[in-house]
Amino acid sequence: MIPTITAFESSPDRGQGLARDMRVRWALEEVGQPYDVRLLSFSAMKEPAHRALHPFGQIPTYEEGDLVLFESGAIVLHIAQHHAGLLPDDANARARAIAWMFAALNTVESPILELQTAKFQEGDKPWAAQRLPLVLDRIRHRLGDLSTRLGEADWLDGAFSAGDLMMVGVLLRLKASGLLDEYPNLAAYVARAKARPAFKRAFDAQWAVFAGTG
Ligand SMILES: N[C@@H](CCC(=O)N[C@@H](CS)C(=O)NCC(=O)O)C(=O)O
Numbered sequence: 335m336i337p338t339i340t341a342f343e344s345s346p347d348r349g350q351g352l353a354r355d356m357r358v359r360w361a362l363e364e365v366g367q368p369y370d371v372r373l374l375s376f377s378a379m380k381e382p383a384h385r386a387l388h389p390f391g392q393i394p395t396y397e398e399g400d401l402v403l404f405e406s407g408a409i410v411l412h413i414a415q416h417h418a419g420l421l422p423d424d425a426n427a428r429a430r431a432i433a434w435m436f437a438a439l440n441t442v443e444s445p446i447l448e449l450q451t452a453k454f455q456e457g458d459k460p461w462a463a464q465r466l467p468l469v470l471d472r473i474r475h476r477l478g479d480l481s482t483r484l485g486e487a488d489w490l491d492g493a494f495s496a497g498d499l500m501m502v503g504v505l506l507r508l509k510a511s512g513l514l515d516e517y518p519n520l521a522a523y524v525a526r527a528k529a530r531p532a533f534k535r536a537f538d539a540q541w542a543v544f545a546g547t548g
Contacts, residue, residue, distance in 0.1 A: 413496075445475075488526060
């Protein structure tokens with residue numbers, strides 16, 4: 335059964351791989367699962383029909399037969415659990431890969447999202463200039479620890495996994511800030527992931543929507 339995901343009809347980043355359907359597209363491409371996409375306007379996302387799928391009126395969602403999922407992490411985990419290629423067979427290694435997915439979404443993405451709030455939602459507040467360095471320091475703190483753990487390895491724990499997919503999906507959000515370049519091994523890690531054919535296919539599919547060719 336071909337799953338259907340939802341994505342932005344028109345996105346603030348113009349298809350630069352930041353909208354979270356990118357993570358789901360990438361996972362589906364990694365495991366070789368074809369998928370359909372339903373594009374939504376900002377107003378359609380808040381309509382009851384979409385809220386029945388996603389309580390917070392956001393993208394992405396995932397529909398497969400009777401199953402409806404929201405939250406990019408839950409969707410990628412579901413895909414990884416039902417196809418070969420994104421989680422190791424060994425039970426302990428599998429649990430560690432899932433731990434990295436949570437680390438990406440909970441420990442690393444949180445301060446990165448604060449940066450977006452500080453810049454775009456709070457940038458005009460009188461205290462914005464004072465807050466920004468604190469937010470940047472919190473991100474650097476996480477990146478420093480992640481950089482130390484990754485060291486010279488290609489991936490976080492052995493072979494590429496859904497943990498790497500989520501971590502890179504989160505780190506991509508730092509592109510405009512230049513922060514990643516302060517950690518050459520993390521910049522190389524992201525570049526390595528972006529060079530994967532599945533990433534490129536997913537990126538191109540998302541970009542095609544905004545280029546009007548998708
Ligand atoms: N934690 C959710 C976040 C979902 C989310 O923030 N989606 C954004 C697009 S990347 C969205 O729909 N924004 C529009 C809105 O919130 O109205 C996930 O990982 O799926």
